[in-house]
Structure formats: C-alpha cells, structure tokens
Amino acid sequence: MRALLSMALCLLLALPAAAQDTPAPSNPDRAATGGAQTLDDILARQRGEPVDDSFRRDATGGDDAAGMAGQLGTLGGASDAEVWRALRYGLDDVKVSSGGPEARVLIQDGGMSWLAFREGPLATYGAYLLGVTIALLALFFLIRGRIRIDGEKTGRTVTRFQSIERFGHWLMAGSFIVLAITGLVVLFGRMVVIPLLGHEAFSTIAVASKWVHNNIAWAFMLGLVMVFFMWVLHNVPNRTDLKWLAVGGGIFTKGVHPPAKKFNAGQKMIFWATIVFGASISASGLSLLFPFELPMFAKTFAILNDTGLPQAVGFGVLPEILAPHEEMQLATLWHSIMAFVLTAIILAHIYIGSVGMEGAFDAMGSGEVEEQWAREHHGLWLEELQQKGHAPDPGPNRTKAGTPAE
Numbered sequence: 295m296r297a298l299l300s301m302a303l304c305l306l307l308a309l310p311a312a313a314q315d316t317p318a319p320s321n322p323d324r325a326a327t328g329g330a331q332t333l334d335d336i337l338a339r340q341r342g343e344p345v346d347d348s349f350r351r352d353a354t355g356g357d358d359a360a361g362m363a364g365q366l367g368t369l370g371g372a373s374d375a376e377v378w379r380a381l382r383y384g385l386d387d388v389k390v391s392s393g394g395p396e397a398r399v400l401i402q403d404g405g406m407s408w409l410a411f412r413e414g415p416l417a418t419y420g421a422y423l424l425g426v427t428i429a430l431l432a433l434f435f436l437i438r439g440r441i442r443i444d445g446e447k448t449g450r451t452v453t454r455f456q457s458i459e460r461f462g463h464w465l466m467a468g469s470f471i472v473l474a475i476t477g478l479v480v481l482f483g484r485m486v487v488i489p490l491l492g493h494e495a496f497s498t499i500a501v502a503s504k505w506v507h508n509n510i511a512w513a514f515m516l517g518l519v520m521v522f523f524m525w526v527l528h529n530v531p532n533r534t535d536l537k538w539l540a541v542g543g544g545i546f547t548k549g550v551h552p553p554a555k556k557f558n559a560g561q562k563m564i565f566w567a568t569i570v571f572g573a574s575i576s577a578s579g580l581s582l583l584f585p586f587e588l589p590m591f592a593k594t595f596a597i598l599n600d601t602g603l604p605q606a607v608g609f610g611v612l613p614e615i616l617a618p619h620e621e622m623q624l625a626t627l628w629h630s631i632m633a634f635v636l637t638a639i640i641l642a643h644i645y646i647g648s649v650g651m652e653g654a655f656d657a658m659g660s661g662e663v664e665e666q667w668a669r670e671h672h673g674l675w676l677e678e679l680q681q682k683g684h685a686p687d688p689g690p691n692r693t694k695a696g697t698p699a700e
C-alpha cells in the first residue's frame with residue numbers, strides 16, 4: 295500500500311515536469327570558479343534550459359560589503375561586478391534626474407528574447423499565415439470560381455449602404471490596408487527590402503513607413519468606432535445564423551442560398567473579428583504610440599490569473615510585475631500577432647467582397663445592389679425592405695427571398 299502511494303506521489307510529482315517537457319534547472323558545482331558562472335551554466339543557457347541564476351542574482355554585494363564611510367570602506371563597497379549584476383537584475387537603487395521608472399532601468403536583457411521571438415517565430419509563422427491564406431483563397435477560386443448571381447437579374451437595384459456607412463467602411467479599410475503594408479515593411483524590411491533595394495532605399499522607406507503607420511492609425515480607429523456603432527445591431531447573432539452556417543452559407547455549393555438578414559453569419563464573424571482584433575490592435579498600438587505611458591499587460595495578467603485560465607491551460611501564473619520595457623516588448627509582439635490574424639481574416643473578406651462574388655462590390659462601391667443579388671444573399675433583409683416600401687415589390691412570379699433560385 296505504502297509502495298503504491300509513493301509510486302502515485304512520484305508520478306504526480308513527475309507529471310508537471312513531463313508536461314512542460316523542460317529539464318530541471320542545472321545546479322552544477324561552482325567551486326572551481328569560486329561561485330561564479332561555469333561553462334556548464336553557459337552551455338545550459340545556450341541550449342535554452344532553465345538555469346538557476348540566483349548565484350549571480352544574489353551576489354550583488356548588498357549588505358556584505360563595507361559601506362564607503364565605514365571601516366575598510368576605503369577599499370570600496372560593492373565590486374564593479376556586483377554593481378553590474380545588481381543593475382542587470384534591477385536590484386540597484388538607480389537615481390535619475392529626469393524620466394519615469396523606465397529611465398531607471400539601465401540593463402534589460404529581456405530584449406534578447408524579444409528580438410529572437412520577433413525575428414524568429416513571429417516573422418516566420420506570420421509569413422506562413424498570410425501565405426497559406428492567399429494560397430487557399432487562390433485554390434478556392436480555382437475550384438469554385440466566381441460566385442455568380444444564379445437567378446435572372448432584374449435590372450432594378452436596392453440601396454444597401456448609405457454614403458456615411460460606405461465612408462466609415464472605406465476609412466477603416468483604406469487605413470487598414472496602408473497600416474498592414476507599412477507594418478509589414480517595419481517587420482520584414484531588413485529581411486526583404488534591404489536585399490532587394492539596398493540600405494539607403496530601405497532607410498527612406500522605413501522612416502516613411504513608420505511615420506505613415508503612426509499617423510494613419512487614427513483614421514483606422516475612427517473608422518472602427520464608426521463601423522461599430524453603425525452596424526452593431528445588425529450583427530447580433532440570431533437563429534437564422536445557425537441555418538446559414540448549417541449549409542456553409544451556400545458558399546461551397548452552387549444554387550444554395552440560405553436566408554439572411556442584413557448581415558449573414560459569415561459577415562457577422564468578420565464584423566466581430568474586426569471589432570475585437572481591431573480594438574486589441576488599437577489598444578496595444580496606443581501603448582506603443584505613447585511609450586511607457588499606457589502599460590497594460592501586468593494588469594491584464596493579474597486579471598487573467600484571477601480567472602485561473604492561464605494556469606488551467608498550462609501557462610502557469612503569468613507575471614504580474616513587469617519592467618516598463620517588458621510592457622513595451624509585449625505590446626509590440628501582441629500588436630503584431632493580432633495584426634497578422636486580422637490581416638489573414640481580412641484577406642478572405644477582400645476576396646469575397648471583390649473578385650470572389652459577383653455583385654458584392656457594388657454594395658460598398660455605389661451602395662446600390664442588384665435586386666436579385668439581394669434576394670439570393672440577404673433574402674430576409676430584402677423582404678423587410680419591401681415591406682417597408684424601401685425596395686420594389688417582388689411581383690407574383692419572383693423567387694421568394696431566401697429559397698434556392700431555380
């Protein structure tokens with residue numbers, strides 16, 4: 295029984311380590327170096343293994359050193375190495391004549407892992423995400439072709455979006471496209487633009503991109519707010535969405551037209567993705583526009599920790615105290631990740647709103663759509679318009695809204 299219990303205990307203790315798949319921190323004998331870093335420490339760090347650095351973190355002179363005014367103080371207080379270590383681990387009491395808490399951070403080696411992540415997984419997976427999205431859309435176009443208006447066109451049109459709606463959409467869309475391009479230049483410029491155009495051209499392009507990116511962000515935020523208030527009521531999910539989703543919106547099958555109101559379930563997903571990701575990109579972007587003024591990650595982590603979610607999904611307890619620079623580093627990474635995800639979603643939206651579907655672009659172009667297009671894609675909305683007298687009467691032989699066109 296006792297053996298069973300101890301086996302179970304061993305298993306339990308071993309599980310978290312196995313789940314994380316990380317070896318235990320190395321703890322080599324440092325007698326040979328007089329307690330200083332060993333080759334093993336350096337190699338373990340290079341292998342990305344966790345190294346218990348308390349042997350350095352705690353060796354900062356501190357109370358052990360004789361005070362400058364005390365006996366033996368003429369020999370100096372903490373040694374240079376100890377002072378540098380204290381600076382590196384943020385333990386020194388740095389005094390500055392100007393600047394906020396960020397000015398008191400003289401060494402912050404989190405910058406290395408930030409750089410490695412930004413130039414490594416972020417750039418690589420971000421590029422994959424956009425590349426695969428474009429490839430899938432091209433494949434979809436090859437297989438399905440342009441989604442045509444199935445029924446006979448009536449030659450009559452109905453007003454789909456008022457000019458203020460189109461203004462809001464294009465303000466947001468135009469600025470987003472410019473932000474996406476300039477953002478990609480800032481992230482990939484060194485890798486792509488320098489080999490293609492050289493350092494000098496890149497310098498001009500990078501400075502211009504950053505300036506445009508920083509300033510046009512306001513247009514995007516304004517457009518986002520406009521779009522939210524103009525369309526939010528039309529984007530509340532309802533039962534019709536389930537019917538639409540059940541047949542994949544008819545996107546994959548010719549002649550299938552599930553009923554939909556002003557926005558179908560697919561568009562509602564685009565809408566909410568734009569709002570949620572757009573707001574998150576805006577918040578992290580503002581935090582970058584006003585460096586060190588709007589830290590938000592430590593607070594967010596504290597809230598998340600309280601929910602128990604990070605612990606449940608294996609992230610452990612997230613740090614609730616972050617150096618000002620760490621806040622900025624996280625803001626840049628979060629900003630880019632969210633932007634990659636929204637760009638991939640928007641690529642699909644641009645496809646379906648332009649080449650992918652006959653008659654769709656008119657909705658945002660002139661604001662007027664072909665009546666038959668409205669019947670096939672937003673049948674319930676057309677019926678509503680007809681009942682209110684805002685659209686021509688359907689007539690006796692017309693296909694009823696929301697049913698497959700013959």
Ligand code: HEM
Binds near residue numbers: 468521562568640658
């Ligand atoms: C060249 C680029 C774009 C084109 C051609 C385009 C086209 C369209 C069209 C035609 C509609 C109306 C669809 C309908 O009548 O039902 C629409 C709606 C919408 N657009 Fe765009 N759009 C573009 C860029 C963007 C961008 C960059 C964003 C967001 C950042 C965006 C967000 C939206 C949203 C949220 C809606 C309403 C929901 C929906 O219809 O999916 N669009 N767009």
